[in-house]
Amino acid sequence: MSLTAHIVTIYGNMVTVKVEGAVRQNAVAYCNRSDGVKLMSEIIRIRGDLVDMQVFEITRGLKVGDTVEITDELLSVELGPGLLGKIYDGLQNPLPELAEKIGLFLKPGNYLKSLDRDKKWQFTPIAKPGDKVCASERLGKVPEGIFDHFIMAPFDLKGEWTVKRIVEKGEYVVSDQIAEIEQDGQIKTLNMINRWPVRIPLGVYAERLLPTQPLITKQRIIDTFFPIMRGGSYCIPGPFGSGKTVLQQITSRHAEVDIVIIAACGERAGEVVETLREFPHLPDPRTGKTLMERTIIICNTSSMPVAARESSVYTAVTLGEYYRQNGQDVLMLADSTSRWAQALREMSGRLEEIPGEEAFPAYLESSIARFYERGGIVRLNDGRISSLTIGGAVSPAGGNFEEPVTQGTLKVVGAFLGLSYARSYARRFPAIDPLDSWSKYSGIIDQEKVSWAHSFLKKGRSIFEMMQVVGEEGTSTEDFVTYLKAELLDAVYLQQNSFDDIDAACPVERQKYLFDMVSKILSHKFMIDDKEKARDLFFTLTEHFRNWNYSAWASKEMKDVEEKIKACFV
Amino acid sequence: MRKYYTRIKQIAGNVITLKASDVGYEELAIVEGAWGKSLGQVIRLSNDEVVLQVFSGTRGVSTSDRVSFLGSSMRFSFSQNLFGRIFSGGGEPRDKRSSLTENLIEVGGPAVNPAIRLMPNSMISTNIPMIDVFNTLVEGQKLPIFSIPGEPYNELLARIALQAEADVIILGGMGLKYDEYLYFKNRLEEGGAMSRSIMFIHTASDPVVECLLTPDIALTVAENFAVSGKKVLVLLTDMTNFSNAMKEIAITMEQIPSNRGYPGDLYTQLASRYEKAVVFENGGSVTLMAVTTMPGDDVTHPVPDNTGYITEGQFYLKGGWIDPFGSLSRLKQAVNGKTRDDHRAIMDGCIQLYSKCRESREKRAMGFEMSPWDIKLLKYGEAFEEKIMKLSVNISLFGALDLCWKILANFFEPRETGIRSALCEKYWQKI
């Protein structure tokens, strides 16, 4: 069912067409360039018989009068077995396959099937003929990676349907018919592919729960001080070069979740290359398989078309919701949501909407909120608990957090990991500012103990600022020692060396153990009356703790260092 | 045959509007009048109304001037014949030689598929210790030079161009002063590099918006050489001029500016150029170095700010040298682990000591007492600036590493350097 229309206006990636007949907001359309190439587009505004569309490709060469086919289908993704390990563009075109087909460059107008049509899956039926099924109910399963990938009834089914027929256990490709269901004489044949429109949240569950379980990232500063939750949300704003991407890369490696979805949204292609070249060779310690097998990359980097960048975050989040529906704990990381917001801004400008602050559209905040709201921890209809956690990097202009995207994000997320230029400049990585950041969640260590430790950081900072004015001479030894304690906590607990094999990931047990050790130092009353001696002592302590961080858990080396630490202050 | 339109409806800024049909988006046009000829490009189509951005500006354009459309977007001739040639910022010969018409290729084509890119992994030697030792330049990297106006950034670019072992050097000048253009030309000629160089020069006296074409032509040529397996070094100077030209057009088109008058798509526009830096499987590559002058030494100005979010680090040119603190090559880790075993240690060690030296200088400036340690640091800092940091220093990487050891040994005991003792034993004695 499609409609033909004609182009009347072209301005950047926005095209206006004149239509006679019914059109649907957010439906997909194809602009026919005179050389036969079809450019995918999406309807974003309808005014009388004039329809504005964003084109997901460069519009070069399009002409007024060119025809446009308007479909009735909303911009959607394919869901089914075989998503894991894939590298897609923002419209879910598999990029490696695209390269095989059309070569080095992303020539406009080439669209491939998202799911491999040739791969055979070992299907085991779960539903039986005569069973009643509702939306999202399990019809069967195939093994994918280490999970059962359930083949679910369509998510938009209304009411109960009866299974008429289901295929036997065996090998099938995703497009093979596997079941037939019926309701009031109406029959649907189903294969393993579900489709879902990306702009509509996908969630068929009994209830949404409050996030209470920490999502372990193995980064001490996060898990202990600014925890994030399964099904919660967080943001990482920071100026350029402060470590947003590195922090997301570390998290995507070490986070204790089943599936990671990386949305490379309007950032460097080179950074994605790093991930996609390395992940196939890195083991996932939880499963022994490679990291790539639990990862999906949605890649719409900065030189790829802007409209597809805007939709890429929705593509990513929909895949996340799908695996949550399948019962998994999913983490979705977007780098950077500012680029997505800029894509919104570009389109809004072309639509000549009344601009808000910094020319962003007035609906920026609600768009951000709706995006993060798609995360969450849920109890599925069959009782299983699963979650989608969303973490977004934010790239504020000039590194100033008082701008619309950062501010809009802070209103909706559960944790704010603010990176500071000062900390990255001083190479204190991860450069999360411990005095600005916050989390509404409680983490792996008792809240009270954490606040107590955190108070040292505050005191340390004010003493440091004082010292800038009055010099060390003018500071009491007691204050000076407090300052050194804060520095120690910073150096050996907050900072973590992501290039060291052991320090890169600090498991919960180890964090708790280290936290206790450092707490002993923080609470110890050192009998020192000389600043040089104090500096020396803390210098030595820091050195020992660093070595402790670098030594394998429960190794002899670790025990030896612990003895040295004890000798310093008992 | 070619159709001519002679009724321009509107002229404003560098943009003209006329009625025409069967025109493609981004198609090129020629506007001819009593004052001469200029290229134009379609930037908006609405019913039978065509909006053109005129690259030579609209000064003197008459409503009865003749406009014709070329039937395609910008194209440029690509062949071996480009070597040694000098073109204007818009791609016209500037060297009084004939124009090239063979093998026309589309300028500013689609992006490279990220999935086929390779990770950059070979070092580019510049013989500038502040780069080679401390912030190594990597083949396939995109790196800007942030500079306040007046710093010797063009000299630095020319030096890197001559030193780097590139198969092809492409210079894109935007708003260059005429003597800067001559300087580049002379340097490349003296250095014997002209035969592998191609220059696209838009000077300060050329129409401002013409420089919008310059990076696209330069990078398209570069990309095509890289596809054919060549290692290409592209130098662009100055991207702030390019951004300002974009700002002019945006304002004429009544776009709502996002920040200090710059259009909201500044990031995307800059990124689509910088992202042309690439390494291909066949060994071809594009390495991109671009000057970004910072008005008022302000890194938060939209041009350097957006650039920093796009590139893989930056060199800060400040007070005549490459500042070791603000500068960063984000790809250096990819290469400096396999040059010499002391490379990373020297890189960290020398900079940490230099940073402590700056702290001591501050203390001294505030009138606090100098300890013997402070005095050591101060002396070290002076030597380090003189022998390593100065832009005039010209030594190989290994030479520079040896020299760093020598300077350290002059002022410190091994344990004071914070460098692993195994390395100190190996190199301390030797020098």
Ligand SMILES: Nc1ncnc2c1ncn2[C@@H]1O[C@H](COP(=O)(O)OP(=O)(O)OP(=O)(O)O)[C@@H](O)[C@H]1O
């Ligand atoms: N945890 C870390 N450990 C060591 N180095 C780090 C760490 N985080 C960041 N860095 C250093 O900082 C550089 C920049 O980091 P990153 O690319 O993550 O910045 P970013 O905030 O994503 O910047 P942009 O906004 O420009 O993308 C890295 O190349 C690396 O040298």
Ligand SMILES: [Mg+2]
């Ligand atoms: Mg980044």
